[in-house]
Amino acid sequence: MQIEAVDFFYLSMPEVTLEGDGSQDALLVRVAAGGEVGWGECEASPLVSIAAAICPRSHGACQPVLASVLGQHLDGVADIARISRLVRRNSLDLLQTAHTLSGIEIALWDLLGRRRGEPVYKLLGIKQAFPKMPYASVLFGDSAADTLAKARAIRAKKFRAAKFGWGPYGLGSAEDDRDQVTAAREGLGPDGILLVDAGAIWVDDLDAASQRLAALSAVNAHWLEEPFVSGALDAYRALAAKAGKLRLAAGEGSHDTYMARHLIDHGGVGFIQIDTGRIGGIGPAKEIADYAASRGVTFVNHTFTSHLALNASIQPYAGLAEHKICEFPAEPKSVAFELTENHLMPGDDGMIHLPEAPGLGMTINAAAVARYGVDTEIRVKGKTLYRTPTLPLEARR
């Protein structure tokens, strides 16, 4: 079958705040081929990823992403990798490419799975999808007292693991940060798995990060996530050597497989966190999951948006039984939660189970797409290169 159409839907909360909450907007991608559609989602900045899809070309290696997608044949799994290589080649000099490609690639897997009547993980060669233990992923409270309350609420919801991140962490003194992680531990109880996310706040400042290690060890944190930006391999390696039992987690910024491999090979991380909405989709994320497993590094999804993105980010390591923990957006904004009609909520066993339905098995909520839709238009030389697709969704094809 031939790829006939790729449409982008930019959704947003009416107001987007400055908090470090990535669930405030979303870019949904719909790919149509052979009478079937598939859905994916790009992380982040919807307008810029749309622009990368439809921009006028600058030269042969700086073409719009859609130039390498529309009209391509999609008859099997190998075509997805082939199309991705073509996009990377023809849009080599367009920096935003990987984020735009990611949503499209996810939609291609969904579409092919629907066509074949098989869940995506089976298309990936995974025989059995093992359940994942969700960790509630939330922002630190503005104060330690707020964080304590958040942690208690998470515990009351029966989560066995929680991650606190961003907010004031790293912005004040090491003592402030100690109070925050101590409050998180107190609220979570002694047995809860506690994860801490610094949100790259120290950029590549080894000393600043080192000052937080003692408090993190004292509260028995399971990992320290993103003390540094993704490229700061030297700082990662040096901090990992100092961190003792505490392991480092990073990788969400990876926009290709090389970046993720470098964090494993040169950065000394213990957990590699991949967002399928950024790295180029499900295929490259699967490659990293297998690579991590071969190197004794634990793979974890990065997801702070919708359950479509959550689903797509779990598929790549569904077959790795020992890589158990999974990020679960516990306080998403309504746009992210309502984007799908069904959700990957923890089952009676407290675990996340991938659907066994064809493709990703998620149903897009047409009413939410209409309600949160952001009317957008890009015009160049008097021609409309992009306009928000006509709604309702059903009427479109």
Added chain:
Amino acid sequence: MQIEAVDFFYLSMPEVTLEGDGSQDALLVRVAAGGEVGWGECEASPLVSIAAAICPRSHGACQPVLASVLGQHLDGVADIARISRLVRRNSLDLLQTAHTLSGIEIALWDLLGRRRGEPVYKLLGIKQAFPKMPYASVLFGDSAADTLAKARAIRAKKFRAAKFGWGPYGLGSAEDDRDQVTAAREGLGPDGILLVDAGAIWVDDLDAASQRLAALSAVNAHWLEEPFVSGALDAYRALAAKAGKLRLAAGEGSHDTYMARHLIDHGGVGFIQIDTGRIGGIGPAKEIADYAASRGVTFVNHTFTSHLALNASIQPYAGLAEHKICEFPAEPKSVAFELTENHLMPGDDGMIHLPEAPGLGMTINAAAVARYGVDTEIRVKGKTLYRTPTLPLEARR
């Protein structure tokens, strides 16, 4: 002084072809502060870099680039680095950020230099700007015969060095590629410095690249550029180990200093090629120039567009007398050449000399900006977030 305005001018040839020629369009940036203006240029994909400047925010670490630039104080060199850090932080999750920032950062140096009455290289702490030996940078001909003719023409123009790249190189057999480089050597003569640019065609395929080494050694090529994509450090290191006297060159894809350092530290390159229009501007490029010098690696600019970009890309290593060679776009499209009124043409000594005028010392050609301007408009939620600035330039401020 306070940054009052940042304006983007998207220029393009009427027709943009699929050849690997990055001079077919341009994104000019004008920054205004304290009654002064400065000019910079972003590489590549003007529409996408504009979108990254003005997009609605997605969250606190995914803000439009201009949110961290407008209203900032610019009173000295340290402010440029401070503003750049702020942009990187507040636009962390926006992949296109570095390309948009680059043009702005260059304009900030130009503006500060004009204000101080000093050339940019002096603001960088460089006492003397050493002349650079330009290599004519051109695409391979469609056939070896075409390449021979191109090489002869370059020799006739008295260039002592030339780089041939992209076009058919790497797309056919190793024998075809041998014929191409042999023709280039023949046309250039035995004494010309011959550089070969594979344009990342082999992605990370070590074997494919290795098959070209013998022919490159036979024609005494000075370097092989970008056999692989920027992230393929393992392939670079392995090829460098096989390449004998032939050294590898890479780095143009670096969109932060980490990527460039990794090519030096882990990729084994002999030449590090930095495009100030991509890496974040002149400041980070200077950091890499100094780092390269400390590691015995030669710094080279990457420039395939205008003489404004050429100027900005030479500033960072103007003080490194031993790092002599510089990329010179020898067959630019008219939009790139006409964008400035003055040019950095080789002097009687055959060398490129930076202007001693304040800032970058380049004068923007207002008529060319009008002639090649691409009318562009981005509307979100009924509001115009971007529209091509009003012309003529003089009337704007």
